[in-house]
Amino acid sequence: VYDAGNYFVRIRPANAEQTFTIELNCATPPENNEACDAIEIDCNTGNISGTNLGATENEECGGANGGAGVWYVFNSDIDGTLRLNTCQDNSPLTDFDTDISVFTGTCEDLTCYDYIDGDFACGFAADITFDVFNGTTYYVLISGFGATNAGVFDMEITCEEVVLDCPGLGNIGDVCDDGDPATVNDVITEDCECLGTPPPPGQVCGISIEVDGLPYFDTGNNTAGFGDDYDFNDIPPLAPDGILVGTFFSTSYLNGDDVIYAYTPTEDQQIDVRLDNIGTWAGLYIFTGCPFESTVGAHGEFADTFREIEALPVTAGVTYYIAVGTFAAPQSTPYDLSIVINSDDCPDLDGDIGDPCDDGDPLTTDDVITEDCECVGTPVIPGQICDLPIEVSSLPYLTTDNT
Structure with missing residues (x-):
């Protein structure tokens, strides 16, 4: 769907002159487009x-x-x-x-x-x-x-x-949703109520494993002990400023057993979240909201190496839910979780000493972050770039022995 206005179309053959026909079909959105x-x-x-x-x-x-x-x-x-x-x-x-x-x-x-x-x-x-x-x-x-x-x-x-035991709700014993994120295994009772059971910490976002401070480490754990309470339907879209590690955003890494951690920073920070010693098809998500409302970080892939979301900006007073999960197969994964404050040598430049940077000066090259946390480049020599050419002041002009 395009806004009203002028649009220009360029048609160019791949290698030789050719004839062509353009067919333009315009359609207005159907009445039930929204x-x-x-x-x-x-x-x-x-x-x-x-x-x-x-x-x-x-x-x-x-x-x-x-x-x-x-x-x-x-x-x-x-x-x-x-x-x-x-x-x-x-x-x-x-x-x-x-x-x-x-x-x-x-x-x-x-x-x-x-x-x-x-x-x-x-x-x-x-x-x-x-x-x-x-x-x-x-x-x-x-x-x-x-x-x-x-x-x-x-x-x-x-x-x-169909005729239900509990009209408008379902049959006694049917799975339901009581609307409480702090319960699991919700079923319809004999009193025609939808009631769930409080789970152990980490099974759902309403009763997460609380991360009280950083650095935080949880080693030797396994998602198999926490049940399968979330799937792709529970994963919200990636936020416009969310961090995606990998080639595309997948919602499939929460289809197996999953564990939920909660971290509420007391000050604005940047954090690094990492999984090690994992199995294949493991995923790492970071959400806001419970139930989840926005995905602010995601890293999932096949390899059994690690998952990491680096330099994630977090805001004081906002709770961030860190989810560890897998594909439906293999269903569960071992993992070591670490959450630390991002430790760039030079936070104002979002980098470490020796990292490449851009000092904004077109007359320098090979810009790097120095030990003084400054972005400094090496002056170019005449002729190296167009902004500093070798001036030809008069003709005839001859230069020799150049390389």
């Missing part, structure tokens, strides 16, 4: 047709990557299941790779509830069935896999009502 403009559907809707052509990209939900999509809203008046299907008899009802994401909450404050990626066996169309409860609103996003997948689709809507 969640707050969602089209309402219900159990009597049956089949609908739509398009995401011209739609804007959206936030991620689980494994769905938030491509261009359109929105529908289902205000449930039943307890049961809702099926949304863009695949019929193994034939796609779409002409693009389709994701379906489901959210709860309000159109301005969405919470990822469920998702399904397109099925290769059905031409990458999507088919999802999820639980719905009377009185709950569900926002449905039909999107392409990535920014470039767009087209038209048909979708079948099917409801199945």
